[in-house]
Amino acid sequence: MSRVLIKGNEAVVRGAILAGCRAFYGYPITPASEIAETAAVLFPQVGGTFLQAESEIGAINMVYGAAATGERAMTASSSPGISLKLEGISYAAGSELPMVIVDIMRGGPGLGNIAPEQSDYNQMVKGGGHGNYKLIVLAPNSAQEMCDLTMRAFELADRYRTPVIVLADGFVGQMMEPVQLPEPVAELPSKDWCVNGTAATRDNLISSIYMDPDELEEHNAKLQRKYDKIEQREILWEEIETEDAEIILVGYGIVSRILQSVVEEGRKRGLALGLLRPISLCPFPAPRIAELAETTEMFFAVEMSNGQMVHDIRLAVRHKRPVEFYGRMGGSVPTTQEILAKVQEHLPEKARI
Amino acid sequence: MKKVLEKPDSFYDEFVRKPGANPHSTHYCPGCGHGVVHKLIAETMDDFEIQDRTVFVSPVGCAVFGYYYFHCGNIQVPHGRAPAVATGIKRALPDSVVISYQGDGDLAAIGGNNILQAANRGENITVIFVNNAIYGMTGSQMAPTTLLGQKTTTTPEGRSAANEGYPLRVSELLATLEAPVYIERVAITDAKHVMKARKAIRKGIQNQMEGRGFSFVEILSSCPTGWKMTPSEAKEWLGGSMIDYFPLSVLKNKNGVHPDPDGARKQSNGHYVSRSEILKIVGAGSSADRRFAQPTVSSGFDNPRIKVSGFGGQGILLLGQLLAQGAMLSDYFATWLPSYGPEMRGGTANCHVIISNERIGSPLVTDTDVLMAMNLPSLDKFEKDVRTDGLILVNSSLIERRVARDDVCSVYVPATELADKLGEPKTANMVMLGAFVACSKLLSEESILASLQAKVKRTEFLELNRSAFNAGFESVCQ
Numbered sequence: 001m002s003r004v005l006i007k008g009n010e011a012v013v014r015g016a017i018l019a020g021c022r023a024f025y026g027y028p029i030t031p032a033s034e035i036a037e038t039a040a041v042l043f044p045q046v047g048g049t050f051l052q053a054e055s056e057i058g059a060i061n062m063v064y065g066a067a068a069t070g071e072r073a074m075t076a077s078s079s080p081g082i083s084l085k086l087e088g089i090s091y092a093a094g095s096e097l098p099m100v101i102v103d104i105m106r107g108g109p110g111l112g113n114i115a116p117e118q119s120d121y122n123q124m125v126k127g128g129g130h131g132n133y134k135l136i137v138l139a140p141n142s143a144q145e146m147c148d149l150t151m152r153a154f155e156l157a158d159r160y161r162t163p164v165i166v167l168a169d170g171f172v173g174q175m176m177e178p179v180q181l182p183e184p185v186a187e188l189p190s191k192d193w194c195v196n197g198t199a200a201t202r203d204n205l206i207s208s209i210y211m212d213p214d215e216l217e218e219h220n221a222k223l224q225r226k227y228d229k230i231e232q233r234e235i236l237w238e239e240i241e242t243e244d245a246e247i248i249l250v251g252y253g254i255v256s257r258i259l260q261s262v263v264e265e266g267r268k269r270g271l272a273l274g275l276l277r278p279i280s281l282c283p284f285p286a287p288r289i290a291e292l293a294e295t296t297e298m299f300f301a302v303e304m305s306n307g308q309m310v311h312d313i314r315l316a317v318r319h320k321r322p323v324e325f326y327g328r329m330g331g332s333v334p335t336t337q338e339i340l341a342k343v344q345e346h347l348p349e350k351a352r353i
Numbered sequence: 354m355k356k357v358l359e360k361p362d363s364f365y366d367e368f369v370r371k372p373g374a375n376p377h378s379t380h381y382c383p384g385c386g387h388g389v390v391h392k393l394i395a396e397t398m399d400d401f402e403i404q405d406r407t408v409f410v411s412p413v414g415c416a417v418f419g420y421y422y423f424h425c426g427n428i429q430v431p432h433g434r435a436p437a438v439a440t441g442i443k444r445a446l447p448d449s450v451v452i453s454y455q456g457d458g459d460l461a462a463i464g465g466n467n468i469l470q471a472a473n474r475g476e477n478i479t480v481i482f483v484n485n486a487i488y489g490m491t492g493s494q495m496a497p498t499t500l501l502g503q504k505t506t507t508t509p510e511g512r513s514a515a516n517e518g519y520p521l522r523v524s525e526l527l528a529t530l531e532a533p534v535y536i537e538r539v540a541i542t543d544a545k546h547v548m549k550a551r552k553a554i555r556k557g558i559q560n561q562m563e564g565r566g567f568s569f570v571e572i573l574s575s576c577p578t579g580w581k582m583t584p585s586e587a588k589e590w591l592g593g594s595m596i597d598y599f600p601l602s603v604l605k606n607k608n609g610v611h612p613d614p615d616g617a618r619k620q621s622n623g624h625y626v627s628r629s630e631i632l633k634i635v636g637a638g639s640s641a642d643r644r645f646a647q648p649t650v651s652s653g654f655d656n657p658r659i660k661v662s663g664f665g666g667q668g669i670l671l672l673g674q675l676l677a678q679g680a681m682l683s684d685y686f687a688t689w690l691p692s693y694g695p696e697m698r699g700g701t702a703n704c705h706v707i708i709s710n711e712r713i714g715s716p717l718v719t720d721t722d723v724l725m726a727m728n729l730p731s732l733d734k735f736e737k738d739v740r741t742d743g744l745i746l747v748n749s750s751l752i753e754r755r756v757a758r759d760d761v762c763s764v765y766v767p768a769t770e771l772a773d774k775l776g777e778p779k780t781a782n783m784v785m786l787g788a789f790v791a792c793s794k795l796l797s798e799e800s801i802l803a804s805l806q807a808k809v810k811r812t813e814f815l816e817l818n819r820s821a822f823n824a825g826f827e828s829v830c831q
Contacts, residue, residue, distance in 0.1 A: 042635065057434065062437050067441075068442065174691055197406040197426060208429065
């Protein structure tokens with residue numbers, strides 16, 4: 001199969017189409033608009049629906065309606081838009097509707113700016129909306145993964161009947177790389193729970209309302225059991241040179257690409273650096289981090305935020321090892337040299353090879 | 354003989370989803386209008402034989418439990434969002450009958466934009482709007498349709514125009530739109546009016562079944578509990594004050610017009626697309642099938658980190674993309690990153706390109722191996738970032754000064770002049786690309802020309818660009 005040179009944002013749409021998604025409801029926002037623009041071109045060609053909604057809220061609710069019919073449906077936005085969608089996301093989690101939401105993160109809070117940040121970690125990983133729900137959150141770091149993880153997002157959404165987030169930043173969205181386009185998904189799962197306007201689904205109900213406290217508690221317990229199962233089965237991560245690493249760098253998305261360069265540079269300078277990249281942010285690769293805490297001297301988290309994921313690393317490490325943090329905010333992307341200098345400030349003696 | 358008071362088939366025989374002891378009564382208060390409206394809808398579903406294909410959208414409000422009663426596919430939705438959800442349903446299921454049921458708080462306040470926009474798109478759905486001038490479910494607060502002087506728990510002295518504005522006439526508002534085919538306001542005050550309401554509901558649903566477009570039936574209805582009245586007082590107030598402010602009429606009825614929005618949508622949506630067509634649409638199996646060998650001669654610029662910079666309109670981003678594309682076709686790893694965020698300060702357009710035999714980490718080019726400076730600000734800004742023994746390609750047509758450093762390799766290319774000679778100054782970027790390929794020996798000419806072919810569709814431009822590329826290539830070889 002041939003490769004194509006495309007932007008991450010364009011790869012998302014291709015992944016969605018190859019995954020059998022035929023409904024895209026969007027609203028323009030920089031730096032995610034290319035996803036809607038690409039979908040506007042490609043979805044009608046494959047017999048799908050593209051509709052620009054009246055608002056972010058309208059878009060997520062259209063996805064809610066489409067998902068309720070059993071269709072693979074998606075939307076995409078950027079941070080402030082995602083804030084607006086949280087109500088709908090909470091309803092979808094409560095009603096157990098599979099859907100894919102792409103968040104191309106930008107600077108905040110408020111209007112912030114259009115430059116890349118990773119400050120939606122808490123919003124996506126910790127809930128954001130109301131209620132006892134969790135989402136599956138996948139964090140691609142290349143155009144290839146923008147395609148592949150979008151496909152996987154649809155698969156996981158259907159398997160667990162849950163909204164899945166593809167969490168990227170402006171850089172991963174804007175960057176062009178060769179992408180190997182996978183085969184289209186041949187068969188979509190059947191959904192006997194959906195409401196599709198037939199006699200077979202006439203008794204089905206899509207709802208998140210449980211007036212009786214006992215019933216709602218049981219519904220919540222069921223959701224938690226589902227999240228436990230996801231945690232047991234669906235953690236994804238990648239490691240580079242962790243075997244003999246005394247400092248393990250931890251970062252996701254575009255930062256993990258820079259950290260890969262930091263590891264290469266650091267190794268050249270005789271520093272025992274390794275990289276752990278969470279690919280699924282929720283479920284978080286906490287078990288693996290706990291294992292690595294047995295052998296490594298310290299962890300060093302780098303985020304384009306005020307330090308959000310670092311708390312999950314600290315929870316996983318349980319104070320066995322120091323967990324340092326370096327972050328940039330406002331849209332500035334840290335460079336390889338900048339991070340290397342920060343790492344060297346915290347260098348434990350053992351980390352020199 | 355048929356029982357007169359028989360329950361419609363489109364209702365559940367027993368309301369088992371409803372908590373409480375009595376599975377035969379509704380959860381609505383005595384004198385509430387919802388039960389009547391429900392019955393009119395269910396009877397219509399029976400008569401039109403659409404029970405199986407009806408999808409009932411329950412709002413937030415007293416009708417949130419619509420699914421207790423309607424024996425059809427049910428979807429309960431967020432506050433105010435029923436028309437947006439209904440849009441998603443109907444677009445997915447053009448053959449279904451979607452009934453979006455909302456109260457006044459839900460539809461006219463929090464969901465104001467959703468109903469307006471669904472109506473304006475002419476969604477082929479039927480909206481049943483039950484207007485009782487109050488928030489019933491939450492305990493009698495003011496609604497957008499609450500009448501002036503009407504006491505509610507949030508307007509204890511009565512609604513005042515000065516503080517809360519005037520009651521909203523939603524049907525009149527929506528009737529100003531082009532798309533809706535049918536808007537009528539009815540009331541369920543007495544048997545005669547109920548018959549009119551029945552007719553309106555049937556027409557609204559019939560329209561949808563015929564694919565005519567957006568239909569909206571506003572039903573004035575009583576809420577004795579919320580209004581703090583006896584059912585008979587409520588009936589009187591409904592027939593008097595309510596109808597006085599919200600006159601009953603057909604506000605829009607596009608007879609004879611048959612826009613058939615579903616028909617148009619169906620034509621483009623849902624058609625079968627084969628696997629090979631899908632692959633073609635997403636771009637697989639296109640010109641990129643061709644592969645090119647990596648040149649064997651090394652020029653010392655292996656795995657280069659390249660910055661291309663100039664001003665907007667010089668085709669900087671395209672230049673970078675062609676490099677990355679050529680690299681891809683030659684089986685290198687490649688990244689292309691446009692100037693973005695704070696990088697955009699200073700008025701230069703630039704992009705970062707990395708070509709490598711190894712998997713690429715950071716796509717950011719700070720420590721630069723190759724700088725292609727198309728204008729003076731670019732050279733001024735990025736000259737210092739080029740590593741020792743790096744390469745700087747200077748567009749000498751626009752940059753009069755020499756490179757200030759002597760620890761780098763500088764090549765002066767009169768890119769804009771050469772492009773001018775070809776009759777198209779805009780191809781200066783291709784001249785520069787040719788010069789780079791000649792200097793770096795990293796990519797074959799063929800791979801770049803194949804990339805050009807993939808990016809530039811019009812033959813005459815393709816030829817022009819090719820000539821420009823050659824001019825640049827030769828200018829360096831000389």
